[in-house]
Amino acid sequence: MTTRVLITGAYGQVGVDCVDTFNGLVPPGGSTFLPAVPSGEFDVIAVSHxxxxxxxxxxxNRVVEMIRPDxxxxxxxxxxxxxxxTDEATCRAVNVDGTRFLAEAGExxxxxxxxxxxxxxFDGSNERAYLEDDERNPLGAYGRSKRDGEDAVSPSVSMIRASWVMGSRGKNVVRAVRDRLAGGGEVRFVTDQVGTPTMAADLSRVLVEFVRHRPGGIWHVANAGEVSWFDVIRAEAEIVGAGTVLPIVTSELSPAPLATRPAHSALDTSKLRRELGIDMPSWRDGLQRLLEGAE
Ligand SMILES: NC(=O)c1ccc[n+]([C@@H]2O[C@H](COP(=O)([O-])OP(=O)(O)OC[C@H]3O[C@@H](n4cnc5c(N)ncnc54)[C@H](OP(=O)(O)O)[C@@H]3O)[C@@H](O)[C@H]2O)c1
Incomplete structure (x- = not known):
């Protein structure tokens, strides 16, 4: 029987990889760390903003009632x-209210x-990677909207925390500096923000398992390995075979970004491994695939 899946934000960077994946295709930069998704398993309804x-x-309510997705x-x-x-009200309207509307209509x-x-x-003060039930303490408006979006839905919703999402299409740091590096340019990246990159293609494949198993609750999904932005972009320069990456610390960024980022926000994915048997590929492997598949 076909499972009907409604995908919102389907033209964002995760969205485009998700639409491919649920349609049984491997998106550019995708891997086979989980078995291929049979084409025809899902009837995908992809909606834009x-x-x-x-x-x-x-x-x-109108769209969900009309489509009646599984x-x-x-x-x-x-x-x-x-x-x-500087635009917290709009951010909250989408990330808090919008998430609640979808969850209620879906239910x-x-x-x-x-x-x-x-x-x-998270505020990034943890020494170790964050577990699902660690205390939350967002440092900025976007983080607050994500925390309150989590609290706005029932535990039957599968709420998946990802971090440093990067896809071979759409907007992200890796794609933004690729041409500069390839042209032999110089870039500076921070050594004092450490996290776990999440490849959009790998996240998309994991989302298939969530649709199949409907577990509910909070989950962490990210590629394996903790790394700083400096190390991610240095690895990118190695893969591209050109460019220079220089270290900098957050306090030296000029102009200083408006939002404060957590210093150490790596996500621990052991629940995903233990309960769903999913072992995420390493971020370095994912980055290589992403750059090879990037448009
Ligand atoms: N990117 C990251 O590093 C990161 C990290 C952790 C978690 N996440 C989460 O992962 C999810 C996917 O992120 P992404 O990287 O794919 O983001 P993205 O590329 O910015 O895509 C988000 C999509 O949402 C659409 N959108 C914005 N406002 C909307 C509204 N009111 N109604 C309907 N659609 C709207 C945007 O369309 P328009 O552009 O046309 O407005 C865009 O296509 C999000 O929940 C994000 O918060 C992302």
Whole structure:
């Protein structure tokens, strides 16, 4: 039987990889760390911001009632972390209210709802990687909206925290500096922000398992290995075979970003391994694939 999946934010960087994955395709930069998804298992309904404004409750209800999905993969979000500092109301309308609207509408039609949260719910003061039930203490408006989005839904929703998401399409740091590095340019990246990169293609493949198993609750999904931004971009320069990456610390950034980022927000994914048997590939392997597949 075909499972009907509604994907919001389907044209964002995770969205495009998710649409491919649920359609049984391997997105550019994807891997086979989990078995291929049979084409035809899912009937994918991909909606853009234009098709469905998730902050509009009446529209959400209308679209969900009309489609009556078996699952909703809710990827639409306000993701401009610095802009959120001066536009918190809009950020919250999308990330808190929008997530609640989707969760409530999904529950009414019996759909399993999967939503994405962030490592930015943490303040980054932990010495070890964060576990799902560690205390949250967001440092900025975007992180607060993600925390409150988590609290706005019932425990039957699968709430997946990802971190430092990067895909071979869409906007991310790795793609933003690729041409500069390839042209032999010089870039500076911070050594004092450490986290766990999450490849959009790998996250998308894991989301298939969440639709299949409908576990509910909070989960961490990220590629394996903790690393600083400096080390990620240095690895990118190695893969590209050109460019120079120089170290800098956050306090030296000029102009200083509006939003404060957590210093150490790595996500511990042992629950994913223990309960769903999923071992995430390393971030270095994911980065290599991403750059080889990047458009
Ligand atoms: N990127 C990261 O580093 C990161 C880290 C941790 C968690 N996450 C989470 O992962 C999820 C996917 O992120 P992403 O990287 O794919 O973000 P993205 O590339 O910015 O995509 C987000 C999508 O949401 C759409 N959107 C924004 N406001 C909307 C609204 N009111 N109604 C409907 N659609 C709307 C955007 O469309 P328009 O552009 O047309 O407005 C965009 O296509 C989000 O929940 C994000 O918070 C991301």
């Amino acid at each position: 234009h098709d469905l404004d998730v902050a509009d409750e009446a529209m959400v 699952a909703i993969v809710h990827l639409a979000a306000y993701t401009a972390v610095d802009k959120a500092e 009414r039609v019996g759909a399993h709802v999967i939503a994405i949260s962030s490592d930015y719910v």
